[in-house]
Amino acid sequence: MGKLTLYGLDGSPSVRSVFLTLRALGVEFEYKIVNLLEKEHLKPEFLKINPLHTVPVLDDDGFILIDSHAINSYLVGKYGKDDSLYPKDLKRRAIVDQRLHYDSSVVTSAGKNILAPLLGENKTEIPQARIDALEGVYKNLNLFLESGDYLAGDNLTIADFHITAALTAFLVFLPLDATKYPKLAAWIQRIKELPYYEEANGSRAAHFVGFIKSKNFTIA
Numbered sequence: 001m002g003k004l005t006l007y008g009l010d011g012s013p014s015v016r017s018v019f020l021t022l023r024a025l026g027v028e029f030e031y032k033i034v035n036l037l038e039k040e041h042l043k044p045e046f047l048k049i050n051p052l053h054t055v056p057v058l059d060d061d062g063f064i065l066i067d068s069h070a071i072n073s074y075l076v077g078k079y080g081k082d083d084s085l086y087p088k089d090l091k092r093r094a095i096v097d098q099r100l101h102y103d104s105s106v107v108t109s110a111g112k113n114i115l116a117p118l119l120g121e122n123k124t125e126i127p128q129a130r131i132d133a134l135e136g137v138y139k140n141l142n143l144f145l146e147s148g149d150y151l152a153g154d155n156l157t158i159a160d161f162h163i164t165a166a167l168t169a170f171l172v173f174l175p176l177d178a179t180k181y182p183k184l185a186a187w188i189q190r191i192k193e194l195p196y197y198e199e200a201n202g203s204r205a206a207h208f209v210g211f212i213k214s215k216n217f218t219i220a
């Protein structure tokens, strides 16, 4: 195996989804922190690696890949002992892909819309409509879980990693009502029991979650 490097920052859900995949696969890698708050992602050294200036970036022995969704499916294809995290079967893979696209479109924009006032606009008030959109996400995830214990059916896949990493921060804005979304609540618990969950996601998200709470935001 060549040298594998992950560029990222713990606060980023996309980066934590890659951590979850790497830990699930048991692959060794080097972690290089790119501090977005200090604008390291805009420095010429990093722009040479990723002109889109986003994290995560994977460097697999000189092969550079950007976007967590592309990275996680590549990692399973290359390093997985089997294909369970990203099935080769066309129909099962299509269901995983649908969840991945849902993550990178709907879930990501719901999160960005909520975080924008706090991170980019120096405001502490979050419009209620943005929280309602997040509730719509919870509702859909609960629906996905009607077909199995995991988001894409009966097996754990990378779709679970992406959505887990995103929800970890969003639960601060809208705590989960388990009576309304029982399948989602049970799934969160199931994922938290993975032996590598805390190291790969829980503890890494903690600083960012604390940072959000420190903003003392209101919803109106």
Ligand SMILES: N[C@@H](CCC(=O)N[C@@H](CS)C(=O)NCC(=O)O)C(=O)O
Binding pocket: 011, 012, 013, 014, 015, 036, 041, 052, 053, 054, 055, 056, 066, 067, 068, 069, 104
């Ligand atoms: N779709 C991309 C999104 C990556 C992304 O937007 N990352 C954020 C951090 S969560 C970032 O690097 N932002 C800095 C920038 O866009 O300049 C992925 O899944 O990797």
